[in-house]
Amino acid sequence: xxxxxxxxxxxxxxxxxxxxxxxxxxxxxxxxxxxxxxxxxxxxxxxxxxxxxxxxxxxxxxxxxxxxxxxxxxxxxxxxxxxxxxxxxxxxxxxxxxxxxxxxxxxxxxxxxxxxxxxxxxxxxxxxxxxxxxxxxxxxxxxxxxxxxxxxxxxxxxxxxxxxxxxxxxxxxxxxxxxxxxxxxxxxxxxxxxxxxxxxxxxxxxxxxxxxxxxxxxxxxxxxxxxxxxxxxxxxxxxxxxxxxxxxxxxxxxxxxxxxxx
Ligand SMILES: C[S@@+](CC[C@H](N)C(=O)[O-])C[C@H]1O[C@@H](n2cnc3c(N)ncnc32)[C@H](O)[C@@H]1O
Numbered sequence: 001x002x003x004x005x006x007x008x009x010x011x012x013x014x015x016x017x018x019x020x021x022x023x024x025x026x027x028x029x030x031x032x033x034x035x036x037x038x039x040x041x042x043x044x045x046x047x048x049x050x051x052x053x054x055x056x057x058x059x060x061x062x063x064x065x066x067x068x069x070x071x072x073x074x075x076x077x078x079x080x081x082x083x084x085x086x087x088x089x090x091x092x093x094x095x096x097x098x099x100x101x102x103x104x105x106x107x108x109x110x111x112x113x114x115x116x117x118x119x120x121x122x123x124x125x126x127x128x129x130x131x132x133x134x135x136x137x138x139x140x141x142x143x144x145x146x147x148x149x150x151x152x153x154x155x156x157x158x159x160x161x162x163x164x165x166x167x168x169x170x171x172x173x174x175x176x177x178x179x180x181x182x183x184x185x186x187x188x189x190x191x192x193x194x195x196x197x198x199x200x201x202x203x204x205x206x207x208x209x210x211x212x213x214x215x216x217x218x219x220x221x222x223x224x225x226x227x228x229x230x231x232x233x234x235x236x237x238x239x240x241x242x243x244x245x246x247x248x249x250x251x252x253x254x255x256x257x258x259x260x261x262x
Contacts, residue, residue, distance in 0.1 A: 003073040003074040003075070004074075005183060005184075005185065006053075006073075006074040006076070006077060006183060007074050007075065007076035007077065009182060009183045009184065010054070010076050010077065010080060012182050012183075013053070013054070013182055013183070014054070014080075016182050017054075017056055020216070020222075020225035020226060020231055020234075021213060021216055021217070021225070023231075023235075024212070024213055024216055024234070024235060024238055025056075025212055025213065025253065026056050026057065026060065027235055027238075027239070028210075028212045028213075028238055028239060028242050028255075029057055029119065029146075029148065029212065029255060030057070030060045030061075031239050031242065032146070032208075032210050032242060032243070032255055032257060033057075033061070033115070033117075033144075033146060033257070034064075036115075036144045036146070036208075036257045037066075037114075037115060037144060040114055040115075040142075040143070040144065043064075043065055043066050043114075044065045044066050044067050044093070045061075045066045045067070045114040045115060046066075046067050046069075046111070046113045046114050046115075047061050047066050047067065047068045047069070047113060047114065047115045047116070047117065048068075048069050048071065048108065048111075048113040048115070048116045048117070048138055049068055049069065049070045049071070049116075049117045049119070050071050050101050050116065050117065050118045050121060050131070050134075050135055051071065051072055051101055051118070051119070051120070051121035051124075052068075052070035052071065052072055052081065052117065052119075053070075053072055053074065053077040053080075053081070054077045054078075054080035054081045054084065055068075055070060055080070055081030055084050055085060055094070057117055057119055058070050058081060058085075058094065059081075059084055059085060059088060059090070062085055062088065062090035062093050062094055063088060063090060065093075066093070067093045067094075067095075068093065068094055068095070069094075069095040069096075069097060069108065069113075070094070070095070070096050070097070071097045071099050071101060071104065071108055072096075072097075072098065072099075073098060073099060073100045073101075074098075075098055078096040078098055081094065081096055082094065082096055101121065101131060101134065102130065102131075102134075104134070108138070109138065111138070112138060112139065112140040112143070113138055113139055113140065113143060114139075114140060114143045114144070115139065115143055115144040115145070115146065116135045116136070116138050116139045116143070116144075116145050116146070117145075117146045117148075118131060118132070118135040118145070118146070118147045118148070119146065119147075119148040119255075120148055120149060120150070120253075121149075122147070122149040122188070122190050122195070123149055123150050123180070123187040123188055123189065123190070124185075124187070124188070125188065126188050128149075128190055128194070128195060128198060129198055132147060132195065132198040132199060132202060133198070133201075133202050135147065136199065136202035136203065136204060136258075136260055137202070139260035140260065141260060141261065142259060142260065143259070143260050144257060144258070144259060144260070145199070145204060145257070145258050145259075145260055146255060146256070146257050146258075147195055147199065147255070147256045147258075148212070148253060148254065148255040148256075149190050149195070149253065149254060150178075150187060150189055150190070150252065150253055151189075151190075151191060151192065151211075151249075151250070151251055151252060151253055151254045152176065152189035152190060152191045153191055153249060153250055154217065154250055154251060154252045154253075155172045155175070155178055155189060156169040156170070156172045156173050157169070157217075157218070157250055158217055158252070159172055161217070161218050161220070162217060162218075162220055175189070176188060176189050177189060191254070192209045192248070192249075192254040192256055195254075195256055196209070196256065199256060199258045203260065203261035204258035204259060204260055204261060205258065205259050205261055206258060206259040207256055207257070207258040208243060208256070208257045208258070209243075209245075209248050209249075209254060209255075209256055210242045210243050210248055210254070210255040210256070210257065211241065211242055211243075211247050211248030211249070211250075211251025211252075211253070211254060211255070212238075212242065212251055212252065212253035212254070212255055213238065213251055213252035213253055214238060214241040214242065214247040214248065214250070214251040214252075215234070215237060215238065215241065215247075216234060216238060216252070217252050219234070242255075
C-alpha cells in the first residue's frame with residue numbers, strides 16, 4: 001500500500017474513528033497507556049508514535065501534557081494531525097515527521113523516547129520483526145513500548161458471529177490475510193503469541209497482553225452502540241476486560257505493552 005492510498009481514504013478513516021467501535025479502540029488504548037506511563041513520572045514525557053496517522057492516540061497524550069512526535073509517510077494524515085492538535089491548542093507539543101518507518105531520518109533515530117507506540121501498522125507489513133526491533137531500539141531504558149495490531153484469532157469468530165457464516169469461519173482458521181474495508185486493501189494478520197517473542201528478543205520485559213474490543217464485535221446490534229448509555233456501559237465493560245484473561249486472546253485487536261531493557 002502507498003501513502004497516497006492512505007491519503008485518499010482519510011474520510012472513511014475519520015468515519016471509522018468516530019464510530020462507537022473506533023472510539024472504543026482509542027479509549028482502551030489510552031486507558032492501557034495511562035497505567036503504564038504513570039509510573040514514569042509526571043512528565044511531560046517524550047512519546048514517538050510510529051505510523052501515528054492523524055493523531056488518534058497522539059491527541060489524547062498531548063491533552064495529558066506530553067510531547068509527541070508522529071512519524072507517518074502520508075502527508076494528508078500528518079496535516080490532519082496538526083489540524084486536530086491546533087483545534088485542541090496542543091500543537092506546540094506536536095512534531096510531525098513525514099517518513100517511511102523503514103527509513104527513519106536521523107532526527108528521529110538520534111533520540112531515545114520515554115515511550116514508543118507502534119499501533120495498527122503491522123497489518124500493512126508482511127514481516128513484523130524489523131518494525132518491532134526498530135520501535136524498541138528507540139525507547140530509553142525502562143521506557144514503554146506499545147505494539148497494537150489486528151488479532152488473527154478474532155477473524156473466524158467474527159465470520160461466525162457477525163457474518164453468520166460458519167463455513168467461512170472454518171476456512172479462515174489458518175488464513176493469514178483478510179480484506180480491510182476502511183483502506184480497501186489486503187491486511188496481514190498477526191497474533192500476540194507471535195509478537196511477544198520479538199519483544200523479548202529485543203530485550204523487553206514486563207510484557208502485558210491486553211485486548212481491545214473483547215465483546216463489542218460479538219454484539220451484532222450496532223445501532224444500540226450509538227445510544228450514549230449503552231455505549232458508556234459497553235466502554236466500562238471493555239476497560240474491565242482489557243487485561244483480564246482469557247478475553248484478550250479473542251479480542252479484535254491486541255495491544256502489547258512492555259518495558260525496554262538495555
Ligand atoms: C490504520 S492507519 C492508523 C495508524 C494509527 N497508529 C492509529 O492506530 O490510529 C495506518 C497508518 O500507517 C501509515 N503507514 C503504513 N505504512 C507505513 C510506513 N511504511 N511508513 C510510515 N507510515 C506508514 C499510513 O500512512 C497510515 O497513516
